[in-house]
Amino acid sequence: MKNNYDKIAAGYDLLSRLVFGSALIHAQTCMLHLIAAHSRILIVGGGTGWILEELAKVHADGLQIIYVELSAEMIAHAKRRNWQQNEVVFINEPIEHYSSTAQFDVIFTAFLFDNFTLAKATLIFTQLDEMLMNKGKWLFTDFHSDQRAIHVWQRILLKIMFLFFQIVCKIEAKELTNMVPLFAHKDYRQLLFSKRYKGFIQSFVYEKNSCAADLTV
Numbered sequence: 359m360k361n362n363y364d365k366i367a368a369g370y371d372l373l374s375r376l377v378f379g380s381a382l383i384h385a386q387t388c389m390l391h392l393i394a395a396h397s398r399i400l401i402v403g404g405g406t407g408w409i410l411e412e413l414a415k416v417h418a419d420g421l422q423i424i425y426v427e428l429s430a431e432m433i434a435h436a437k438r439r440n441w442q443q444n445e446v447v448f449i450n451e452p453i454e455h456y457s458s459t460a461q462f463d464v465i466f467t468a469f470l471f472d473n474f475t476l477a478k479a480t481l482i483f484t485q486l487d488e489m490l491m492n493k494g495k496w497l498f499t500d501f502h503s504d505q506r507a508i509h510v511w512q513r514i515l516l517k518i519m520f521l522f523f524q525i526v527c528k529i530e531a532k533e534l535t536n537m538v539p540l541f542a543h544k545d546y547r548q549l550l551f552s553k554r555y556k557g558f559i560q561s562f563v564y565e566k567n568s569c570a571a572d573l574t575v
């Protein structure tokens with residue numbers, strides 16, 4: 359099976375912290391304050407679920423969270439987390455198979471789209487866009503490489519990362535997909551932008567079809 363993180367679930371958090379320190383954590387937690395109380399949230403590819411505990415620090419109750427994750431092992435780790443009084447529903451399926459009649463206030467995707475080819479990323483983007491209500495927020499973070507200004511160390515690190523995840527998890531992607539044009543094309547407005555590792559790790563909070571001002575942190 360493609361994009362299967364089962365083998366690496368137990369060591370994923372440690373590995374990511376060994377390589378990037380706390381950068382991948384901060385890339386996600388820096389966006390959480392923009393989630394309103396009582397939001398209905400779709401988390402896709404949330405991994406071991408530490409984000410559920412971070413969300414509970416911002417809102418200890420009232421959140422309704424749907425957690426769609428392809429890896430059964432990742433879900434098993436996530437189920438052991440303490441999400442306080444929030445409601446969490448785990449769905450062990452690829453997001454491509456998930457549909458919802460009710461829309462979401464928030465979509466949260468962290469280091470998910472770097473698994474996909476451009477064609478699949480575009481399909482999943484469109485699917486998630488349809489599930490987000492107007493004025494809803496999309497909290498998005500991922501690796502980014504600007505081909506015109508990529509540093510040598512970024513190029514080497516990317517090659518190693520893709521090689522490793524292709525061998526261990528059979529990820530589909532061979533290169534990073536730039537998701538920014540997809541958000542721009544759909545008239546999303548940027549509410550927050552934050553970068554780490556000289557722009558290699560980027561976080562965005564987008565609002566769907568809104569007229570909000572930029573806030574760079």
Ligand SMILES: C[S@@+](CC[C@H](N)C(=O)[O-])C[C@H]1O[C@@H](n2cnc3c(N)ncnc32)[C@H](O)[C@@H]1O
Nearest residue numbers: 361363403404405427428429432452453468469
């Ligand atoms: C690189 S990990 C990131 C995990 C987590 N977001 C984090 O930052 O710690 C990517 C996650 O996406 C999940 N994933 C990959 N393809 C998926 C899909 N099609 N549907 C749902 N989850 C998927 C993997 O199982 C894995 O847990």
